Amino acid sequence: MTGGLVDCVDVDEAPASARRGDEADLVARVAAGDQGAALRQLYRAYEGRLYGLGLRLLGDPSLAEELVQETFVRVWRKAGQFDPDKGSVATFVFTIARRIAVDLWRRPSSRPFQPEPAEEAAPGDPMERVLVGLTVRHALDSLSPAHREVLELSYRKDLKQSQIAERLGVPLGTVKTRTFHALRAMKAALEEGGVGG
Amino acid sequence: MAEHEHAQPDVAGYVLGVLEPDEAAAFAAHIEGCRACRDEVADLAGAGELLARAAPAVDVPAGLEARTFAAIAAADYGPTPARRRRWDGARRLVAAAAAVVLVGVGITVVRQATEPEAAVAQVIELEAPGGGPASAVAHVRRTPTGGVIEMEVEGLAPPPPGSVFECWLVAASGDSIDRPNRVSVGTFTVDQDGRATVRWDFSADTTRFPRMGVTIEPDDGNPVHTSQRVLAAKTLL
Known part of the structure; x- marks a missing residue:
C-alpha cells in the first residue's frame, strides 16, 4: 500500500513542470514492474477524469466504470510502450481510453444512446470537447480550497467581487488578491493538464 | 493612473468579469497606459475563458x-x-x-x-432542434421522490426582453400546445456569452415524462407552455 495522503500533498504542491515529469516517471516505474505505489498514484490522478469521460461518452454508469477498469488494465500492460518524447502521459492514457470507449460503445449489449465516439482524435470532436471540460475541472480540483472557491464564485459571472467578499466574509482586498493568485495557479494547472491557458 | 511595475490584482477580476462596472471601466482605461497590467490580462485571458468550460464535478462510485x-x-x-x-x-x-x-x-x-434510485448521474445531452450552436449537458440524479437536474448551457442566444427560458419534462408520447402533457422543471436565463449553469429539484416521474427540453416563454407568471423549443434532449431520461 502507498501512503495516499503523502502522495497527494506532494502532487498538489509540486510545480507544474515537475508534476509532468513525475507522471512520466510513474509510468516508467510501472513499466519496470511497480504495480503498487506508482500505479496507484497514476490511477488516482486519472480515475475522476476517466469516469467522467465514460459517463459523458457512454451515458451509463456501469459502462463508465468498465471504461476506467479496462483503461487501467491496459495502461499497466502497455506502460513499457510509453515514450515521453512522443507525448504526455495524459495523451497516452486518453488515447487508450478512446479505443476502449469505442469498443464498449460497439458491444451489442451496451446500446448506448450517445453518438459513437470517433476512433482518432480530431479538433472539435465530442471527446476532445469533453476532455477539455474534464481537464479544467481536474485543474480546479487541484487548487487549494480557498482558491477553488473564489474561482467557482467568479466564473459563473452572476456575482461581482463585492458580493463575493460578502459571501465569503472576507475584505474586498482579500478577494482581489486571492482571485489573482487563484487564477495564476489555475493557469499553471491548466498548462500541466495540456490545455494551455 | 500611473504605470505599474507589476500587474495589480484587479487584473484577475477584470479578466473574469467580476469587477464593479465603474472599477472595470477604470481598469480598462488604466491598461491603455500600463504595459505590465496589459501583458498580464493577455496572459490570464485564456485561463479565464477555460474556467467557464469546467465539467460538473462527478462522484466516482465507492470502491x-x-x-x-x-x-x-x-x-x-x-x-x-x-x-x-x-x-x-x-x-x-x-x-x-x-x-x-x-x-x-x-x-x-x-x-x-x-436500481432506479441509483445515486449516479445520468448524462443527457441537449441540442438545438433546428441546428445551431446552442447545446447543453444535464446531469440527472434520481431520488425517491423525483430527482435533481444540474444543467450547463452554452451557445444559447439571450431570450427576447420580457421572456425567459423554461425547462420541461415532456410525456413519452409527446404533447402539443393545445394538449399539453408536460411538467415545468424551472426557468433560467443566460449570460452575455450564452451560458448558464442551473440546478433544480423536480418531483416528476421520469418514466412518465422522459423527454427533456427547453423553450422560450413569456415571463408573465403564466405557467402554460406557449412557445418554441430551443433545446431538445438527444436521449430519453
Missing part, C-alpha cells in the same frame, strides 16, 4: 479503485506477452483469489446499476 486493482491483479495472472515476469506459487494464488472476488463484484455492480 472503484479497489475493483480496478482487482481487475489488474486478475489480468496479471495470465501470461502477458509484454512482460517477462516469473511468478511464485503464492502470488498466483493471490491473483486467483482476486479473480474470484472480481466475479462477485461484477454481479454487485450490475445490480446497483439497474
Whole structure:
C-alpha cells in the first residue's frame, strides 16, 4: 500500500513542470514492474477524469466504470510502450481510453444512446470537447480550497467581487488578491493538464 | 493612473468579469497606459475563458479503485506477452483469489446499476432542434421522490426582453400546445456569452415524462407552455 495522503500533498504542491515529469516517471516505474505505489498514484490522478469521460461518452454508469477498469488494465500492460518524447502521459492514457470507449460503445449489449465516439482524435470532436471540460475541472480540483472557491464564485459571472467578499466574509482586498493568485495557479494547472491557458 | 511595475490584482477580476462596472471601466482605461497590467490580462485571458468550460464535478462510485486493482491483479495472472515476469506459487494464488472476488463484484455492480434510485448521474445531452450552436449537458440524479437536474448551457442566444427560458419534462408520447402533457422543471436565463449553469429539484416521474427540453416563454407568471423549443434532449431520461 502507498501512503495516499503523502502522495497527494506532494502532487498538489509540486510545480507544474515537475508534476509532468513525475507522471512520466510513474509510468516508467510501472513499466519496470511497480504495480503498487506508482500505479496507484497514476490511477488516482486519472480515475475522476476517466469516469467522467465514460459517463459523458457512454451515458451509463456501469459502462463508465468498465471504461476506467479496462483503461487501467491496459495502461499497466502497455506502460513499457510509453515514450515521453512522443507525448504526455495524459495523451497516452486518453488515447487508450478512446479505443476502449469505442469498443464498449460497439458491444451489442451496451446500446448506448450517445453518438459513437470517433476512433482518432480530431479538433472539435465530442471527446476532445469533453476532455477539455474534464481537464479544467481536474485543474480546479487541484487548487487549494480557498482558491477553488473564489474561482467557482467568479466564473459563473452572476456575482461581482463585492458580493463575493460578502459571501465569503472576507475584505474586498482579500478577494482581489486571492482571485489573482487563484487564477495564476489555475493557469499553471491548466498548462500541466495540456490545455494551455 | 500611473504605470505599474507589476500587474495589480484587479487584473484577475477584470479578466473574469467580476469587477464593479465603474472599477472595470477604470481598469480598462488604466491598461491603455500600463504595459505590465496589459501583458498580464493577455496572459490570464485564456485561463479565464477555460474556467467557464469546467465539467460538473462527478462522484466516482465507492470502491472503484479497489475493483480496478482487482481487475489488474486478475489480468496479471495470465501470461502477458509484454512482460517477462516469473511468478511464485503464492502470488498466483493471490491473483486467483482476486479473480474470484472480481466475479462477485461484477454481479454487485450490475445490480446497483439497474436500481432506479441509483445515486449516479445520468448524462443527457441537449441540442438545438433546428441546428445551431446552442447545446447543453444535464446531469440527472434520481431520488425517491423525483430527482435533481444540474444543467450547463452554452451557445444559447439571450431570450427576447420580457421572456425567459423554461425547462420541461415532456410525456413519452409527446404533447402539443393545445394538449399539453408536460411538467415545468424551472426557468433560467443566460449570460452575455450564452451560458448558464442551473440546478433544480423536480418531483416528476421520469418514466412518465422522459423527454427533456427547453423553450422560450413569456415571463408573465403564466405557467402554460406557449412557445418554441430551443433545446431538445438527444436521449430519453
